[in-house]
Amino acid sequence: MDWDKLRIFHAVADAGSLTHAGDSLHLSQSAVSRQIRGLEESLNTTLFHRHARGLILTEQGELLFDATRSMAKRLDTATARIRDSEEEVFGELRVTTAVGFGTLWLAPRLPKLYDKYPDLKIDLMLEERVLDLPMREADVAVRMKEPSQADLIRKRLMSIRMRCYASSGYLAKMGRPERLEELSSHRLICQAPSAPQVSAGASLINRLLANDVHSNLTVNNYFGVLQGVIHDLGIGVLPDYLIEDFPNLERVFPDIESVEVPVFLAFPEELRHSKRVAAFRDFVQEEIISHRRNLRELRERTPDDN
Template structure:
């Protein structure tokens, strides 16, 4: 099968348009169209339904697109490995983690990584969905549970617990809850129990809501919960790792916390020798060690 025709087919399927694919490939629309017709003739199959709004893959086209997509990801992996210099760290690194951890713990630490490796190009993908690392939806992941996918190298980084926090101003105005039942006298700020989050956090929220909380604010990520707590709106359920960067927040109801949530770093086995992966892994491990030290010092003080 002609590799060049497959490359053009993949671009058309990805763009959904001959014109847009031509722009990406720097080819005319007619040249792209000729290549697609030739590929369809060689396969004796129709790959696209054509209509005024663009192109839609047929069932046969979907099968071929699945194959070319897998090929493209494998080529991306090979390219990344080839470009990894023996002594330099450069190029794109796609990192995925949750919105809360990525925005509240990881992003504030990235300046130190860029200072050390200024030629890195990090694509930080923050979402609760678990991306498929073996299929190269991302290069490296930080996840709030041990990855179950095969062919991954994984390392446990740290543990997190969800706890209750409030601002000093809020506590001065509304008082400090002494027992968990006192939460019924305060506004609770948390993720909606039905939203995507770790099970331990959802269980803690469900327990707190059982105490007939009179006023409630739910947000679909911890960054939003934090902003509401900093704005003196109430008592928030937040991960304990943010206290290092927001030391003025006060923990309330110290006996109330979630079960332990493990945090893992993972990347595909085939990227084991990637210089970018190694640089990011070592950076994260150093930051975790520094984070633990600061937390211990805070507790001792």
């Protein structure tokens, strides 16, 4: 198959227009049209439906576009790896992690990484969906469970637990419950048990909701839960890594917590020698060490609340 025709097809499919594709490729519309027509003839199929407002891919065109999109991602990766030097870390790094961890723990620490590598460009993708690393939907993942995909390098970073927290203002106003049965007199702030989250969090929430909770607020991510808690709205179910950055949170029900949730960093085997990936991996590991030390010191100062 003619690589040049595929390159032009990809540009047309991406732009949805012969004219716009021609502009990006520095080719005339007629030249682009001839290449597309030649590709369709070589494949004996129609790749585009043509109408007044532009071009729409046929079913066969969609199949080919999926292939060229994958090829383009791999070529971009190869180009970036080639450009990596031994001394410098630069270029784009696509990092995926859960909304809560990315928003509340990772993002606030990124200034340290940028201070060290100012030419790094990070695309931080926060979502609960597990992106396909081998298919290069992302370069690096920080996940709340061990990745199951093949051909990944993985490292366990730490463990977290979901616990109950409230603000000092809320507890001063409403009192501190000592037993789960007393939740009926308080508002519970949490994710819905059916929301995308680690199973350990859902199990803890189900246990708490079984105690005749009369008022609750459900939010579909931990950032929203945290906002409710720090604004004195109720008792929230939150991951314990927040205590370092929000020391005014007070733990409620110190004997109640979720099972341990492992946190893994993973990236494709093919990026083993990427300087950008190595820089991010080392940064996260250093921050984890600092995080553990700070939590230990915090627990020594306030052993009853943490």
